[in-house]
Each structure stands twice: as structure tokens, then as C-alpha cells.
Amino acid sequence: xxxxxxxxxxxxxxxxxxxxxxxxxxxxxxxxxxxxxxxxxxxxxxxxxxxxxxxxxxxxxxxxxxxxxxxxxxxxxxxxxxxxxxxxxxxxxxxxxxxxxxxxxxxxxxxxxxxxxxxxxxxxxxxxxxxxxxxxxxxxxxxxxxxxxxxxxxxxxxxxxx
Numbered sequence: 001x002x003x004x005x006x007x008x009x010x011x012x013x014x015x016x017x018x019x020x021x022x023x024x025x026x027x028x029x030x031x032x033x034x035x036x037x038x039x040x041x042x043x044x045x046x047x048x049x050x051x052x053x054x055x056x057x058x059x060x061x062x063x064x065x066x067x068x069x070x071x072x073x074x075x076x077x078x079x080x081x082x083x084x085x086x087x088x089x090x091x092x093x094x095x096x097x098x099x100x101x102x103x104x105x106x107x108x109x110x111x112x113x114x115x116x117x118x119x120x121x122x123x124x125x126x127x128x129x130x131x132x133x134x135x136x137x138x139x140x141x142x143x144x145x146x147x148x149x150x151x152x153x154x155x156x157x158x159x160x161x162x
Contacts, residue, residue: 021046021131025082025124028141029117036086036117038093038109040078042126047105050127051077062100074098078107078126085121085159086114117142121159128153 023042030037048061051073061070075095084091096108124136136151140160147160 021127021134023124023126023134023136025122025136025138026141027084027120027122027138029114029143034112034114036084036091036111036114036120038082038111040082040107040109040126041104042107044100044103044105046127046130047074047077050130053130061105071097074105074107078109081125081128082109083123084111085119086111087116087118088121117162119159119161121157122149122151123157124151125153125156128156 021043023040023046025041026039028037029035044061048059051061051070052058054077055073057073059066059070063070078095079093082093084093091111091114094110094112096110098105098107100106120140120142122138122140124138126136127134132153134153137148138151138158139146139148142162145162147162149158149160151158
């Protein structure tokens with residue numbers, strides 16, 4: 001997982017203005033808590049545009065005075081655009097919060113009460129309504145085994161098996 005994180009940090013950190021549209025979703029099984037820990041990283045300007053269009057509001061995502069409103073919009077947006085099945089069963093994703101850095105937003109989510117993982121199916125349609133070239137990279141880690149795939153507007157769902 002660390003190699004993908006380093007790659008993502010370099011990738012996102014090296015681009016002040018990005019010529020294409022990409023997000024990175026990392027899903028890791030935590031045996032101690034019996035949960036899937038999910039981190040979704042999205043370029044700030046892209047998600048701000050997506051939220052503005054989705055909710056019909058003009059705002060500055062960095063404005064601390066509307067932090068809770070942004071938090072609520074992010075939660076609703078991610079609930080609509082990120083869907084998981086574990087072992088062919090739909091699961092509830094809990095939104096935990098977000099952090100912002102200069103170019104991107106990190107959203108933290110969790111799926112609780114996961115006993116074992118044989119298969120993870122992900123539907124990630126984040127920003128597909130905004131950008132024809134949007135690609136959502138997904139990395140799934142289970143027992144130090146990482147499997148990855150790319151989702152696009154043409155291929156919105158994929159899965160991995162362990």
C-alpha cells in the first residue's frame with residue numbers, strides 16, 4: 001500500500017495545474033477493527049466544480065465559515081458516487097471526514113463489521129458527470145496483498161478477489 005501512496009503523493013504533489021482528471025481510492029482491510037478503511041483523494045478544483053453543479057451552489061471549498069456545509073455535501077456526494085460490495089453483499093459506507101492540502105482533498109470513510117474478505121466490488125463514479133476523461137484508480141489491500149484497477153465513465157464497476 002505504501003508504494004501506491006508514495007506514487008500518488010508524487011503524482012498529485014507534482015502538478016499545480018493538472019492536464020487530466022484522476023482520483024485515487026485506497027481500501028485497506030484492518031483486522032484489528034474488522035473494518036475496511038477507505039481513503040479517497042480528489043483534486044480540489046475538480047471536486048469543488050462537481051459539488052457546485054450537484055448542489056447548485058456557488059461557494060469556495062476552502063472557506064472555513066462553511067466547513068460543515070462542505071462536509072455535508074461531500075458526505076452526500078460520496079454516498080451517491082462510491083458503492084461497495086464485500087463478498088457480493090452491499091455494505092454501508094460511513095463518512096468520517098476530510099482534510100485538504102494545497103491541491104487535493106482527502107476523504108476518509110469506513111465500512112464496519114467485516115469478518116473476512118474474499119471479494120471487493122467497487123463502483124466509483126466520482127466526477128464522471130463532469131469530465132469525459134475522468135479516471136478513478138482503486139487500490140485494494142488485504143493481508144499485504146494489493147490489487148488495483150481503473151474505473152472510467154465506460155467502465156464504472158470492477159472487482160478483485162483474494
